[in-house]
Amino acid sequence: MTKPPIRRRTAGKNRFTERGEDNLLSSVDRSFTDHHVGEGELRFVPMSKIDFDPDQPRNLPFGQVEIEAYRDKKLSLDDLSINAKLAMEAIVGLASTIEEQRLIHPVTIYPYGERYRVVEGERRTLAHFYLNAANIKAVVIPKKPDNIALLELQLVENIQREDLTLAERVDTLARIESLFQSQGKSGLSLQYIEKRLGIKKSQGSLYMTTARGPKDVRDAVVNGTIKSLRLADKIARVTDVDERKILIDQAALANIEDNVTWQGSKKPETKKPGKPAAQKTLPLGRIARPVIKTIIEKTLGNKVTEVFDGVNWDNDKEAVRAWREFLSYVEKEFND
């Protein structure tokens, strides 16, 4: 008869790690890393405590009262304007999606006394009123964001929407810039646009030339005469009014829509079909900071202040970073 194996009492270390606590320890440790103070807490908040902010412009031509009246069949679609009717139907559609799949993106709210006010998520909130839902999934931020933060929040939210028109994007950027200026700050820098709104500098530059451009160009973008961002950028750079008018008329006739797709950093990049462009690494030798600056200035002309606003050319790291960005910028211009 064989003896059963002897089970030795192992030291603390082995007993602990044997049970998989190593994994537990690292999970617990990770949980202590990301503490985003003030970024909002996800909660389920009773709908009975939710209000819209009376000081905030609304996007829809109706509110809680109308949506509840429609739900309770006290209001007919025939009583509404065409716009309101379409919007109401869209809310009902959204409500049925939420009912089936639950709310994926929480709305953002802030406490107001013992109640809460909606910062963003008007349609989703109305859909919840339509559903007579008890609670809504919401990110509760500590206080009402200021106007710039609010617009930013809406823009970032909007950027996720593919159906946003060129005019709407240009318009929102122009609104943020004018808010900045009304507070005595300088205009939007491309760094800011990239960092806060996730719009790449090369594209931010096109948007901002248009947003800051002459009124006739902006109007042409808003009314859909110009549908190409690249074209808008080019025409906005023309100083002569008559020449611009001719170009705008031509744009209307040509009905050009360029392939500038939204390049928000949050949107996944799609791979271009076909063979990738040939790339070659070239040693550029030693280069002095003033030379970097001169090359960039000569190449970009007026655009240099837009793309490299705020770069400290006396700082090695910043100059080198600018040089790298410049190379990718040039490469992109060529590829496009």
Place this chain on the structure above:
Amino acid sequence: MKVLVIANNKGGIGKTTLSKIISEYFARIGKRVLGVDLDPQCNFSRRFVEMVSGDGNASLEPGLHPDYDPGDPENDDWDGRSSTADIYFEGAAAIYPTELENFSIIPAHGKRLNDVERVTNADAVSLVHDQLRQFLFYDEDGESLANDYDLVVIDTSPSKGPLTVSAVRAATHMLIPAEMDQFSIEGLYGMSAMWSRENMAREKDNELKLVGILANKYQKQRSDVDFVYSQLKALQNIGPYLLNEKMHYWQAYAEANMHNAGSIFDLKPSDKARKEAEEICRVLGEKLFND
């Protein structure tokens, strides 16, 4: 006014013992301290207030408030007993004096606190969550408790329920006692989530600060306990929060938990448990008051 919540959703890891020690220590060094007992087991209250068995049930509730005079018409609106449950049901509670000059307490009420903890209606839950903070920081005509106390010590029940959430929401600082074993470490996970969630809803200048994780019931002769401690201490994120001071498994702590027990600070100055408690409280004091 600093508000220290002592929390861990695991039971029996020394929350109440610590609440008592910390309250006594700071009251003895001259801080004006208010204890808030949110644990339905009422053990924090029992040490300082006479508790009685509830009517027809096994849970405890506070005895008559010493200032209560049934003949006084001003006392017509209450029965002379008050507890932390009243904060949730009525938005107000009477504060009981204790034998220590600088220490007062709002005792627990076993059954009624359990009623609060079992609230499920979403509206009621969100009311519970905010109620303690509003009670502590409510200010009308300068009558805020913040004028009367330097430190509030909140003892919580071993749960992550509405009462503990309300305590965390009311707190300026959080202390997590933990045994150095698997289950307590799992508890740390829950506490970290609670701390993080709370901070996400706060403004930057009102951050809930974690004063630390205190290793409790530490036994030198247990190599596994020592090993877990050193493992945690070596971790990049938790490590800095794990306090160097530890609470060992001294008999004096267990005795101090008995009903009507004396204070650990009345032991000989050379007593190991007393010295250890003083050192832990001194370190906590630096984190609470010198930040």
